[in-house]
Amino acid sequence: MAVLLQFDFPFPGPFGEEMTQALDGLAHSIAAEPGFLWKIWTENAAEQMAGGIYLFDTAESAAAYAQKHSERLAGFGITGIRAKTFAINEGLSKITRAPGC
Amino acid sequence: MAVLLQFDFPFPGPFGEEMTQALDGLAHSIAAEPGFLWKIWTENAAEQMAGGIYLFDTAESAAAYAQKHSERLAGFGITGIRAKTFAINEGLSKITRAPGC
Numbered sequence: 450m451a452v453l454l455q456f457d458f459p460f461p462g463p464f465g466e467e468m469t470q471a472l473d474g475l476a477h478s479i480a481a482e483p484g485f486l487w488k489i490w491t492e493n494a495a496e497q498m499a500g501g502i503y504l505f506d507t508a509e510s511a512a513a514y515a516q517k518h519s520e521r522l523a524g525f526g527i528t529g530i531r532a533k534t535f536a537i538n539e540g541l542s543k544i545t546r547a548p549g550c
Numbered sequence: 551m552a553v554l555l556q557f558d559f560p561f562p563g564p565f566g567e568e569m570t571q572a573l574d575g576l577a578h579s580i581a582a583e584p585g586f587l588w589k590i591w592t593e594n595a596a597e598q599m600a601g602g603i604y605l606f607d608t609a610e611s612a613a614a615y616a617q618k619h620s621e622r623l624a625g626f627g628i629t630g631i632r633a634k635t636f637a638i639n640e641g642l643s644k645i646t647r648a649p650g651c
Contacts, residue, residue, distance in 0.1 A: 453590065453592055453603070455556065455558070455592070455601075455603070457556070457634060457636075464637075464639075465637075465639070466641070468639055468642070469639055469641035469642055472642055473641075473642070473645065476642045476645035476646050477645055479646055480645055480646045480647065485646075486647070487646055487647045487648050487649055488643065488646035488647075488648060489554065489603075489638055489643050489646075489648040490638065490639035490642040490643045490646070490648070491554055491556070491636035491637070491638060491639070492636060492637050492638075492639050493634070493635065493636045493637065494637075496634075498634070498636070499636075500556075500636065502554070502556070502590075502603050533558060533594070533597075533599070534594065535558075535592035535593060535594045535599070535600075535601065536565075536566075536592070536593050536594065536595075537590055537591065537592060537593075538565075538566070538569055538570055538591040538592070538593050540567070540570035540574075541569070541570055541573055541574070541577045541591040542589065542590050542591045544574065544577035544578055544581055545577050545580055545581045545586075545588060545589035545590075545591070546581065546587070546588045546589075547588050547589060547590040547591070547650075548588055548649035548650025549648075549649025549650060
């Protein structure tokens, strides 16, 4: 069953179009991760935060990616990383028109 | 521009199919909120957590819902509620096949 992985962390930028340019290569790399289905990239310039909402095909692939990505972010000097995994309640999500589940 | 709202909180259950049954009415109510676009319902029985990933059409509609839902959860006796709003980086999200953005 697919697993939702929720990441957020303090982030000094860049945000917006500059973020898109800076992380284009990383995005293509993430798109090729084992078990990866999709990621929504999140950012909040006012609160200096960023993160992502991911779907993976199994708990194992989500856990492997969470460890890899946490280590990569730490390598960028980022601290305060929060990573949580969840199952999706499909019945309720259908009622609320959830995409991609 | 659409705003992603990320909610999570300690939750004692019910989970899974029982959660679907118990919260069916709430889900239909949420689907009719002003500015609401979609919600993915998240749950983690092992860690006793639940939450949701929402998309709203404006920051104002997301903020109004976040306040209403936080008060509702508090009314259920839930504490430790975490609600964060983010913009979506659309360029990066397209590369990673994000749905519904």
